[in-house]
Amino acid sequence: MTILIDIGNTAIKWQLREPEQTILTGRGDVSQLMVWLESLGNLPSQRVAASCVRDDEFAGELHDALLQLGCSSVVFAESSATHGGITNAYANPSSLGVDRWLAILALKSRGHESGIVVDIGTACTIDILEKDRHVGGFILPGPKLACEALVANTDKIRYSTEPPAALEPGSDTGACVVSGAWLTIVGAVKEITLRYPQCPLFLAGGAAATLIDLGVEGELVTDLVFDGLHFWLNGA
16 A cells, blocks of 8 residues: 655645555644554555655655654655656756646546646646646636735735635725635636647646636546656656
8 A cells, every 4th residue: 555645835635545546535734644644553564655845844854754653665756857658848847846747647647638737725826738748837826825915015905804706896805805816816727728728627726616616617626646646656
């Protein structure tokens, strides 16, 4: 079996997988991850693969903690120029965020040679895969981050309650800010789908369901990073 760990900006998720089946899943912080790992037992026999978008110091500390816990094989995924027939658009391939790279690989693992991946959370990343070639992508602030940036960097944009996501013009400051943030993201996604009409759209991340509620037509997907990490680990 294989232990997969996805270390995001705000949370850590984990899975225990057999070759064709997910056995267990979880979400929490480092201490909860360690408790879960200890509960598994027989760690030396398990392969551990991780994706980490936090800094190298955090990744190094986690790597050492996993070894001390008894994990004998711990690897952290890295972006590369090619993998499994997929080519990376970046001139410096290793600088592509590993979560984005794994999401692209996940499309391949699911049988797609083309697709647009929108992952919306703290940031909103958009990547295009066209006939096994990563064309490139876009990075926008996620809706919450966009709203917070406006409040933090202006003197008079303030609101006390969080309005619901919407695309209509707002009738108060909070509604204007939130509608503006979501309209930016929805407009970007729709523009990119028009540019690449042959590429199906896949929506991932904590706010993906809201995009569908706002009229974006795409497939809601989960576990892209885990699928890509499993694909990467097994050298496909």
